[in-house]
Amino acid sequence: MTPEQEKALKARLQDRYWRLNNLYWIIDGYGQKVRFKFNWAQELLFKDLHYLNEVLKVRQLGISTFMAIFMLDRCLFLETHGCGIVDKTEADVKKKIAKIKFAWENLDYDDGTPEGAELAAIGHQIKTALGIPKKNGQIDPVKSNDLEMTFSNNSTVWGGISLRGGTTQCLHISELGAVAFKEPKKAREILSGALNTVIPGPPGQIIVSESTHEGGKFGAHYDICELAMENIGRDELAPMQWKFHFYAWMQERKYRADPSMVTLKPRDHRYHEKIKNAHGITFTPEQAAWHSMKWDEQKEGMFKEYPTVPSEAFDALIKGSIYGETISALRSEGKILDFIPNPTAPVVTAWDIGNSDYNSIWFIQQVGMEFHWINWHESQGEQAGDHAAAIRKWEAEYGPVAVHLLPHDANTRGTAGSHKTSADYLADAGIKNVVVVPRTPDIWIAINALRDMLPRCVFHKTNCGTERIHNGKKFPSGLACLEGYHTSTNDAGATIKEMPVHDAFSHSADAARTFAQAVEAGLVQAYFGGTGGGGNAPMRKRKPRVSTGFRNQRNKVRR
Numbered sequence: 001m002t003p004e005q006e007k008a009l010k011a012r013l014q015d016r017y018w019r020l021n022n023l024y025w026i027i028d029g030y031g032q033k034v035r036f037k038f039n040w041a042q043e044l045l046f047k048d049l050h051y052l053n054e055v056l057k058v059r060q061l062g063i064s065t066f067m068a069i070f071m072l073d074r075c076l077f078l079e080t081h082g083c084g085i086v087d088k089t090e091a092d093v094k095k096k097i098a099k100i101k102f103a104w105e106n107l108d109y110d111d112g113t114p115e116g117a118e119l120a121a122i123g124h125q126i127k128t129a130l131g132i133p134k135k136n137g138q139i140d141p142v143k144s145n146d147l148e149m150t151f152s153n154n155s156t157v158w159g160g161i162s163l164r165g166g167t168t169q170c171l172h173i174s175e176l177g178a179v180a181f182k183e184p185k186k187a188r189e190i191l192s193g194a195l196n197t198v199i200p201g202p203p204g205q206i207i208v209s210e211s212t213h214e215g216g217k218f219g220a221h222y223d224i225c226e227l228a229m230e231n232i233g234r235d236e237l238a239p240m241q242w243k244f245h246f247y248a249w250m251q252e253r254k255y256r257a258d259p260s261m262v263t264l265k266p267r268d269h270r271y272h273e274k275i276k277n278a279h280g281i282t283f284t285p286e287q288a289a290w291h292s293m294k295w296d297e298q299k300e301g302m303f304k305e306y307p308t309v310p311s312e313a314f315d316a317l318i319k320g321s322i323y324g325e326t327i328s329a330l331r332s333e334g335k336i337l338d339f340i341p342n343p344t345a346p347v348v349t350a351w352d353i354g355n356s357d358y359n360s361i362w363f364i365q366q367v368g369m370e371f372h373w374i375n376w377h378e379s380q381g382e383q384a385g386d387h388a389a390a391i392r393k394w395e396a397e398y399g400p401v402a403v404h405l406l407p408h409d410a411n412t413r414g415t416a417g418s419h420k421t422s423a424d425y426l427a428d429a430g431i432k433n434v435v436v437v438p439r440t441p442d443i444w445i446a447i448n449a450l451r452d453m454l455p456r457c458v459f460h461k462t463n464c465g466t467e468r469i470h471n472g473k474k475f476p477s478g479l480a481c482l483e484g485y486h487t488s489t490n491d492a493g494a495t496i497k498e499m500p501v502h503d504a505f506s507h508s509a510d511a512a513r514t515f516a517q518a519v520e521a522g523l524v525q526a527y528f529g530g531t532g533g534g535g536n537a538p539m540r541k542r543k544p545r546v547s548t549g550f551r552n553q554r555n556k557v558r559r
Contacts, residue, residue, distance in 0.1 A: 020073055027099075041061040044245070051205060054242050055247070056212075078155060080154040085159035093147060097149065129152070162186075169206075170207075173211075179220075181214035182214075215318060228242035341365060358507035360481075361387070370456050373457060405524070475504055485506060
């Protein structure tokens with residue numbers, strides 16, 4: 001090389017942008033071996049990288065591929081550098097390590113073009129400097145397996161489902177949204193374990209969390225998104241502040257379709273009008289056609305997989321949701337709103353009782369053929385006296401409670417001390433007008449009773465839809481609990497067990513189910529003036545349903 005050529009090469013190799021767009025090979029989405037070049041989303045992320053980054057994204061933008069190449073490049077050009085990958089399963093981690101291995105192995109690949117020969121020669125020198133030559137002519141890293149690669153400059157990239165105990169300078173957390181929803185304990189372990197392997201800040205320690213979102217406005221991923229969104233619009237961020245990156249489906253060129261092949265539905269026009277009025281976003285005919293066809297395929301999943309604005313991802317229907325579609329339909333029909341309770345209609349409460357766990361209470365009255373859910377209360381670690389105080393506060397505002405509907409376990413005696421039941425403790429605190437609702441032989445009988453009841457319900461938007469705060473941490477509102485109540489699912493999304501998940505959503509959902517059981521069993525008619533519905537007919541057991549549509553139910557009872 002001439003001195004001028006050597007100088008030019010040094011300048012290029014000191015330019016990370018040039019290296020990332022010239023030296024590395026990947027397998028693209030079509031299964032083809034191609035030289036890695038930034039797409040629009042990868043370029044935006046590279047140019048906007050902060051020390052702490054939360055990327056809320058739509059599908060198939062190549063962010064994971066970008067991070068694989070980004071971390072390999074850091075390992076090759078920085079000494080004693082540690083890069084870590086955290087994903088929801090070890091198999092997913094291995095796939096990301098495999099991308100890095102492929103890029104390493106093909107550093108010296110010559111595609112037959114004049115530029116390709118030069119870049120292959122550069123790649124060969126890099127591999128020779130940082131790897132170990134083998135008898136077969138290959139050059140391998142100093143250490144290489146399915147979960148780790150180490151190079152002769154003592155830089156390492158490794159992965160796992162936690163990474164606790166290690167030290168890294170660059171961390172990639174993938175699909176925290178899915179982990180936080182399905183395995184909240186594992187998500188907390190990631191936040192306490194993996195995040196603490198990095199001290200973000202100068203001279204370039206970076207964390208990138210990239211994910212679609214699941215689980216509504218709750219969980220570890222939502223907490224990180226909230227922290228990041230609070231910083232939107234700030235000119236400057238401290239190293240320990242999260243930066244929010246959002247990439248919408250409209251920004252991706254391949255999300256287009258021929259408008260002449262699609263007839264937009266009334267649903268599409270309503271959505272376009274809503275997005276335009278709320279956010280000033282107008283779709284092109286090609287974008288509108290693609291979105292309509294994709295909606296036919298994904299339905300409510302569009303908000304999770306292909307959000308137009310960030311709020312859609314947090315309001316998306318949770319997969320496996322039991323009451324979610326019905327609550328969504330109530331919202332669209334204007335049955336979730338702020339209203340003034342009827343001053344003459346009797347009120348009742350419905351409970352789910354927990355001692356060391358959550359305690360949830362709904363405050364309900366019947367107006368005509370509708371049930372009006374006026375207020376909601378949930379607490380942790382409170383005693384009977386605290387619950388009684390909450391009830392007295394409601395009574396001062398709305399009038400006396402006709403009856404308190406308690407779940408069947410309110411009559412279960414304790415094993416220590418006075419052996420009192422929960423009902424006994426409430427009576428001591430002044431709550432004596434109670435009815436203990438008998439246990440049903442199958443939980444789905446009561447779930448279906450509530451599902452059938454919900455179309456004739458109206459919810460107070462503020463009282464039932466405001467998140468609660470406990471020890472500085474946010475928890476889902478009563479309405480969010482009904483929307484989030486779901487069955488357990490596997491990674492592919494197929495229901496593997498027709499049983500509701502016991503989590504932060506389930507307690508308020510169980511309290512609502514207590515009310516439906518009482519109405520179905522004919523236990524509240526006397527308090528509602530004999531018009532409470534239900535009756536003494538035996539409760540019906542039906543096949544469990546998940547995410548049932550509202551269409552058939554809403555025709556049964558008109559407002």
